[in-house]
Amino acid sequence: MRAVKTKAFGAPEARRRLAAHGPSPLVALLLCSGFGLLLCAWANALSREGGDPTQLLYWAGILLIAVPTGYRLSLRDVPLRERFAMVALFGLALYAVKVVRDPFLFTFADEPIHAYNAEQVARHHDLFHENPILPVTSGYPGLAAATSALMSLTGMSSFGAGVILIGLARLLLVLSLFVLFTRVSGSHRLAGLAVAIYAGSSNFLYWGVQYSYESLSLPILVAVLAAFAEREVAAPARVRSWAVPIVLGTLAIVITHHLTSYALVVILLALALAGRLSRKPRPNPWPFVIFAAAASLAWLLIAAGSTVGYLSPVLEEAFTSTLHTVSGEAAPRALFQSSSTAAVTETPWLARLVTLAAVGVIGLAFLLGFRRVWKRRRELPFALIFCVSGAAFFATLALRFAPKAWETGNRASEFLFIGLSFVAAYGALRFVRRGPRWRERKAALAAALGTVIVGGAIAGWPWDAQLAQPLRISAGGREIESEPVGLARWVGEYLPRRKFAAADADARMILAPGGARAKTGDALAIKTILPEEALGGWELPLLHDHHVGYIVADRRRAATDAVRGNFFLVPGSEEDPLLPIEAMHKFSEVPLGRTYDSGSIVVFDLGDRP
């Protein structure tokens, strides 16, 4: 039996030959990632053709990118430089999945909002221009400033500059995680695997690489933490050197994103407190805690006063909703359910199973790793914080059952997953230590890694929005764009800088690429006004008082969905895709001038009356 096994695995000779004549492991992984990306692009192309392709091709692509690299990262005897290169490849290849999904325009909900900010900076050459949809973003101009630099220096649009900038940020994120984990664990093998596990965070694949302020600030935060970890063990003569990236990074975070700056203060405070528990002398961390707190507070008071009004209702609602759900006053939220008003394809049971399995796998790995980290590394403030944040991640999973708290839990996960992935990597490496059934356990690790990454991606983004939808298509040998994009182009050409009221998706397109101002959602009761079948008399004066010049009536139900509402209408994809015609005609009956009519979308001029 033993002899047969040895022969079956073959293997030493064959392996020697492969090593001598085949490509090096890194090049083989490059090829795997290339093939994986091509599969993802193919799946997206089929989806853009308006069909209903199986997502298997897409998930196969993701697995081909993530699993071989993740698996090799878990192996011993991989040189540090190769591991570092693999981590960079891993981060960039998974980022490219988002790029091949959206190669024409920004279509995620927050992206046009930030693109508008960047366009305003590039047009007016200064910061702090009002954003009509998300006013708080104008108080955090770090992303817009950085994008406008690339726009000015290259002549590119905000889309091109944004794609490059977020790509660099993603590269920074994975490299910083690697350096941080290597420093805390003392093992670059564990660090590489922990980075791969971090890709199982629900926001890693899509949400975390959208063109948005947090996508830039989070990588800088991890870099600051890595610098902080390095400073803790640096020789006395080099301690001051590390202060430069910490201070510069802190300043950048403070002017780029509110939540990340507050998270930085909390983490640095926790590290300082945890450092006091440790007996080992460390460089004084308090100046950085005080600096980060003072800078965040000063920025809040001087430039970003609207942050309190923006964040407090969200957190308050999350808290209240959690209380109501726990006390039974409100029904718990069903998992895998979208809050969209558009008809949405349900997440298949198999995908749900994968997601739940991912949580189970990561939970097991955490439990297995926790004991080991606690036993070996609890003297280190970072290890202590990682253990606590890993445990906190599972607590935030409960928030997903509270209707108005799930998003808060989801947003917290990308911070908490840093600690979780570190502890889980300890568990994973313990699982694959040499011993009986070693090969089987290594195969199980690869399968578990695939499950965690795919499960995280399913949990983090709606099932029916994983693949691209038709946005720009070819017809008769020429290119045409979807109705909302067509409207945005027309606005950009004929009515730039005017003010519109529109449904969520249309408003975002009017902002970028349209370049005009648009209000949407709860602002000026637009969410109420647009779908109602008759006007009550208060609506137009309200809009007029707020200097809204045009109202965009869109019969597509998907128009209220900022994720799904930007694309061509494909019959059969929704049961009842249109609002009643009265929702549009009520404006004609006022009567208001109809300035633009593309079928589903009609623009009414509020100043054009008899």
Place this chain on the structure above:
Amino acid sequence: VRGHRDLRRTCVAAIACALVAILAPWELVRLIAALPLAVFLPGYAIVSAAFAPYRLDPQRLLMLTLACGLSTLCVGGLLLDFLPGGGLRTGTWAVLLVLVTVGAARFAALRRSRPRKPKPRRRLRLRPVDALGVVLAAALAIGALALASTPLPAENAVGYTALWLLPEQEATDSIEVGVTSAEQGPQEYRLRVRAGEEGNVESYRLALDPGEERVFRVPVEVEASGPTRVAASLYREDDPGALYRRVTTWLQPGEGR
């Protein structure tokens, strides 16, 4: 920075990249110059200044270069914002980034005190099979990006035609009416424009390919007694009885609108 080869090259590269980014007319060339100028060169110079006279390993050096480079862009924007008359322009960005790079490089050179011995270079040995693999992987990635950015036919997608009407900016006695086709195939239309309830009807026939637009300047007579309603109606030639699109406006007496 004399004697410090890496710092000298950083400074020269920053100045050269700034000149290319400002002067070159081609987007791709500017991008190739702007990316190092915006992120890598200032980041490297700042890290060199902070850590001189020590050397960092390549992993930490790359991480810190990126982190400091991106942070400089964020903070630099804020600094430029203080300049009068809108400071965030191509020239000011280029000057700021060159100043940061050269200044930090100079500081690094002072802290290093004596020129570094250049490290013996490792020769990059790429076996033919690896070189082939890299080329193939690059081809796959480029193929994926090319496939992603190629608009494909989507026969199920519902095409549309947009009709719009705006008063002409310079003339008060005419309006502009535009028809844009985003239909799946060539389409023939009839456009009718009527000014006032009793006014003449201007009629146009047009055929548009997908993605094509036609704009008509239509003269209108505005009634002196009150606002004149102008309506443009679009019909498809394959279904002439059914109104396809309609836009309207009211023109006030004595002015375009």
